[in-house]
Amino acid sequence: MASIVKPSPAGLHFLSNFFRKEVQKQIGIISIGITVIVLLCACFPSQEPEIFLALVTATIYYLHYGGWDRNSARSTDGPDCPVKKVRAKFAPQAPPRDCCHDTAHVPLPKASPKAGKKKAGKEKERKSNVMPIVPMELQAQGWEAEVVELLGKIARTPEVYKLVNDVVSTVKKGVQELIPEAEVMGFASGNPMQNKAFAMAVPEIHIVLKADSSVLLKRLESRYSQNGKVPSYFDDKKLQKCAVRACTEQLTSANVGLKFRRSAFTGDDPKVCLLVPSSLGLCTDSIAFDFSVNATTPLRAETVMSICQGLDSRTEGLILLVRRWARDRGIAHAARGHLTTYAWNLLVVFFLQAGQDGGRSLPPIRVGADEVAEQPIDQSGQKSVAVLFQEFFAFYARHFDLQQEAVSVRLGCRGPPLAEQILDSSEQGEGRVPVIEDPFEITRNLGNRVTSPALSRLREELARADELCSRGASLKELFELWEPVFKETAPEEPAAEEHDDCK
Secondary structure, X not given: OOEOOOOOHHHHHHHHHHHHHHHHHOOOHHHHHHHHHHHHHHHOOEOOHXXXXXXXXXXXXXXXXXXXXXXXXXXXXXXXXXXXXXXXXXXXXXXXXXXXXXXXXXXXXXXXXXXXXHHHHHHHHHHOOOOOOOOOOOOOOOHHHHHHHHHHHHOOOHHHHHHHHHHXXXXXXXXXXXXXXXXXXXXXXXXXXOOOOOOOOOOOEEEEEEOOHHXXXXXXXXXXXXXXXXXXXXXXXXXXXXXXXXXXHHHOOOOOXXXXXXXXXXXXXXXXXXXXXXXXXXXXXXXXXXXXXXXXHHHHHHHHHHHHHHHOOOHHHHHHHHHHHHXXXXXXXXXXXXXXXXXXXXXXXXXXXXXOOOOOXXXXXXXXXXXXXXXXXXXXXXXXXXXXXXHHHHHHHHHOOOOOOEEOOOOOOOOOOOHHHOOEOHHHOOOEOOEEEEOOEEEEEOOOOOOHHHHHHHHHHHHHHHHHHHOOOOHHHHOOOOOOOOOOOOOOOOOOOOOOOOO
């Protein structure tokens, strides 16, 4: 026979009172539903009395620790409420209202002096610069003399080439165990021991590891294979990225001692920026350099410069001046959407071909399979590098349209770009990007990654430089370091670090 469990009067009294309070305060339909189920179980017969006891216990536990807010159960009505008494005791007293005095000017309580000092210390620590950049110092007077002095500081000296060879040896030893068949090459686009401004953003040394794709795939197969097979998405670009990552792990290990600074994997040549600390003994100061695998841009830039330098001895000096100016003015950081070092080289060469009123200084540069065909030019009555430097700004600021004309050293004359070179991003409201043709690959546009803000900055800097040169400003004023303006409402972007998976 089924047994009927009769709860005690005290239990029914507790449940009824609690049910009434929960309904009045509307704490939730779940708690009310559980309470109703418990009451129904108490009024109907059950085969197992333990079920009723378990439900009652679980309900009380839930309401006490989960669903029931004990603070809300306290009545706050009436002046005798203990909560109100405690709050009134510790609440700040408002000043008495006086019709003859304005209480709106009552001074606010002062903040804690320790908190103010701590906040100020944090702001000071965030704004401090551990390596302040010293502005350019020139002892010479006059434009011509200043240009000669600056070229002596930024030229590629034998000490620079020795430093590059030392860095190449260090990198080669570091990757010898990982890829013993690799060939390591080094290039210097300037004097890294003299250029301190934006040295991490635009390094002067470029190290390239060269190896066949089959060799890289064989050496890295154990790292990136899946079930003994190389994934199908492994094309040459992804293989480059994976090789750069693997080599970076080796070079930044304790055995080698190089330091990692940033990565740039979204460009045409995936690369990382590494630092040679002064503790290695290669140089007195830490030197940054770009490291890449099977990159073609550094070699092409060096080839064009060497060929043009053989035709006109002023080419290298003018290229060094323009690139140093672009870097000091903050428009040479390719990771931020600006032109690359190779693109600046081609701008200078094209100016020497088609930007002078008195004739051209360089012939068209046509690149074949492994050779460059050039024609000699009569260079009688040459202008100095200082004069060419001023005319460079006038040409690109006043006469040449970067969005309608193409920079083609292959043709050596002004004209519209090819259809396949045009990248129109007008749908995003950015307009047409500059067209800078790669003489080694004529369908490749070196300006396709230039952003609209970077193009605006380029126009502004060219106009500023032209205006300074027109009114006879000093070289120091022209090379005044550019300082970025940060908006407080906009979040700060990361330092040109781009992380990308091999996939």
